Amino acid sequence: MPEYNGLLPLFKPRGMTSHDCVFRLRKMLGFRKIGHTGTLDPAVDGVLVLCLGKATKIAQYLLDFSKVYRGVIRLGSSTTTEDASGDVIARRAVEKRFDRTEIEQVMHAFVGEIEQSAPMYSAVKVNGKKLYEYARAGIDVTPPVRKATIYQFELDSEEASFSTDLPFIVMSSKGTYIRTLAVAVGEKLGYPAHLHQMTRIQAGPFSVSDCFNFEEIEQLIESNQFTQALRPLEHGLSLMDRWVVGKELSAKIAHGAVLEAPADFGVGPHAVFNEQNECLAIYRLHPKKPGMIKPDKVLANDAMV
Structure with a gap:
């Protein structure tokens, strides 16, 4: 079975549920580990970011980003x-x-x-x-x-x-x-009113111009170039507060260490990157230990530290 890791910005067509899109892509790729990052009503088209493989670990954070609709x-x-x-x-x-x-x-x-x-x-x-x-x-x-x-x-x-x-x-x-x-x-x-039509034009860092439709995805699959449509999970976290660490801290973070909070560490979750621009983990303030931070999600593998 093929293995895919990354984020796919899909232009969801009208008439399909978000789950329909996930199901269709699973069938096209023969790959099951796919999730979406925010339900769109069937009548709404536009940006729907799908997470494949290891990128499913950050789906919950992409849900928190603001959305833009026209x-x-x-x-x-x-x-x-x-x-x-x-x-x-x-x-x-x-x-x-x-x-x-x-x-x-x-x-x-x-x-x-x-x-x-x-x-x-x-x-x-x-x-x-x-x-x-x-x-x-x-x-x-x-x-x-x-x-x-x-x-x-x-x-x-x-x-x-x-x-x-x-x-x-x-x-x-x-x-x-x-x-x-x-x-x-x-x-x-x-006056009585209703939503006549709508398109999601942006979801977090992804806009309509980033998206692929199903026809384009099918063509990429047939030419064995589907991975060109995938964006690294780091791109999906580009709007999150960022903390870059050196090699010594990278190893501790990769093992989920509780650490002293940097002076400028904010309230929300922070994406922690190594010096090679790879996301190692998501950290946030420790709920029970003032001045400390803890991992919310560890993403690192041995090759990253």
Whole structure:
């Protein structure tokens, strides 16, 4: 069986779940150790980073990076799923045009930390059962409320006024429901609304321009050049705080040593690199020993120290 290690920035097509993409790639490569780094709804296309082999060890950290989306909010109708795939549950004709400034004020009001109720048509579990299972069975249940952070939310158009469709671009934290955000914008404007269409254009350090589609991947596999599509796991950690160490510390870190924290060591996780730019481990502050740091994940092998 072939062995692959690295990150694959995939352009996920619409109509496929994130798991569908993993399943398809496993079948294409004949390789099972593949995972993804953040679920995309079937109706959404765009950047989906897949982890292969040893790179699966850092999937949890890639989930924490912010994401950027480009899409369209449609005013005038709301749906069961909060996007275009659901049944329409409310309509109101939009008989006016909104001034650009009015839309911008509404969008800017969501920037910062917000609270959202999980959509009923989502895989979030309540009492061990997914919300969409309750929704399909017609059972009322209170969805959990989650906090999210909106870093940027603005119009993706230079038009002076808008009617039914509001093109937007948003940068948000993990766990943000953009569908729910679209509905909330409509409520602020006095109209039912839903997410008409959306593309994820960036996930952490990966953008659309980095991505390969399935047709391109198939061509690379047929020409025995698939590894050209893989990025080293170090690239996936390029946005994380970085700590470079010499050979002596490299050996200790490779064995998972608890160490004294450097003076400038921050609160979040740090990617620890040797002088050859290879990531040895992920370290964070020790929860029980002030002034010390401990490994969160050791990635080093004998050849790296």
